[in-house]
Amino acid sequence: MSKKSMPIEKGHIMMFARSIGDENPIYSDEEYARDKLGGIIAPPTFIQSAAQFNPDNPLRPKIGEPWFGSGKTPTGIKKGKNKSEGSASTNMLHAEQHFEYHQSLKPGDVLTPEVTEGEKWEKESKRAGLLKFSESITKYFNQNNELVITARSVGVVTEKVVEN
Amino acid sequence: MINVNDIKVGDTFEEVIVDNLTRTQIVQYAGVSGDYNPLHTDEIFTTQVAGYPSVFAHGMLTMGMTGKMLTNLVGDDNLKNFGVRFTSQVWPGDTLTTKAVITSIEKDSDNVLVNFELVTENQNNIPVVTGSATALI
Numbered sequence A: 001m002s003k004k005s006m007p008i009e010k011g012h013i014m015m016f017a018r019s020i021g022d023e024n025p026i027y028s029d030e031e032y033a034r035d036k037l038g039g040i041i042a043p044p045t046f047i048q049s050a051a052q053f054n055p056d057n058p059l060r061p062k063i064g065e066p067w068f069g070s071g072k073t074p075t076g077i078k079k080g081k082n083k084s085e086g087s088a089s090t091n092m093l094h095a096e097q098h099f100e101y102h103q104s105l106k107p108g109d110v111l112t113p114e115v116t117e118g119e120k121w122e123k124e125s126k127r128a129g130l131l132k133f134s135e136s137i138t139k140y141f142n143q144n145n146e147l148v149i150t151a152r153s154v155g156v157v158t159e160k161v162v163e164n
Numbered sequence B: 001m002i003n004v005n006d007i008k009v010g011d012t013f014e015e016v017i018v019d020n021l022t023r024t025q026i027v028q029y030a031g032v033s034g035d036y037n038p039l040h041t042d043e044i045f046t047t048q049v050a051g052y053p054s055v056f057a058h059g060m061l062t063m064g065m066t067g068k069m070l071t072n073l074v075g076d077d078n079l080k081n082f083g084v085r086f087t088s089q090v091w092p093g094d095t096l097t098t099k100a101v102i103t104s105i106e107k108d109s110d111n112v113l114v115n116f117e118l119v120t121e122n123q124n125n126i127p128v129v130t131g132s133a134t135a136l137i
Helices: A010-019 A030-037 A046-053 B023-033 B043-049 B059-074
Strands: A092-101 A110-125 A129-141 A147-158 B012-018 B079-086 B096-107 B112-121 B127-136
Touching: A010 A046, A010 B023, A010 B059, A046 A110, A046 A129, A046 A147, A046 B023, A092 B059, A110 A147, B012 B059, B023 B059, B059 B079, B059 B096, B059 B112, B059 B127, B096 B127
Parallel strands: none
Antiparallel strands: A092 A147, A092 B079, A110 A129, A129 A147, B012 B096, B079 B127, B096 B112, B112 B127
């Protein structure tokens, strides 16, 4: 992710909580949250939606550019000489995700990510062929330059389609 | 929420985090999280181009729902660490249950630090997420 900041907004938090089926009023009811913790907070995995503020997010359709999902045809990307073109995201799966919480995340905060690449390794699997793992570590700092969350993500590129 | 004066290592807690996962809930998660990978929402692309039997949930949706169980258990804003591995895919129609087992308890004068081992399983008892969490209560 490039250095694009993420404003933490209460409407976004409310919709995120809905999407994970979490009715806890701490994520939406200001009065309840004020009495309990001083205000609304974000759920533990909310920071994943920082993808919305990443200008380069490859998994968000870009205006005027072809998209690899279906439209008139099952994929919007023509099969070119480069076979991996446009389908790179279909064999990249999320292998691990770890969060370390340094302080609470609240509406009004503005986070800036600092990304470092971690280790890379390979493993042979019967189910999916050769697995190529890569790790990335993102530190999210708030508007006061305080570390709020450290996220460590491991992605895996599989040789074959995985069906359980 | 657990009572820290009444817990011991080995205590196990359980919650159904989703019953009959719908494609619409997966769409909700795609829309809010910003992960619009068609593998999660576009049945035509996923079956005809990518070769999967159906769309499937974002790993992070399952982690998010697992987190709901955890915050119900340890209280709001108490998590210090939360990490998972995605071990199997989650499909529309799945019913998932998260189990959390206390692996250690450290007390000081003010707070109690509790470590958990986690597993979220589908209706066939296949783990879809395994992991651990630490809460300061």
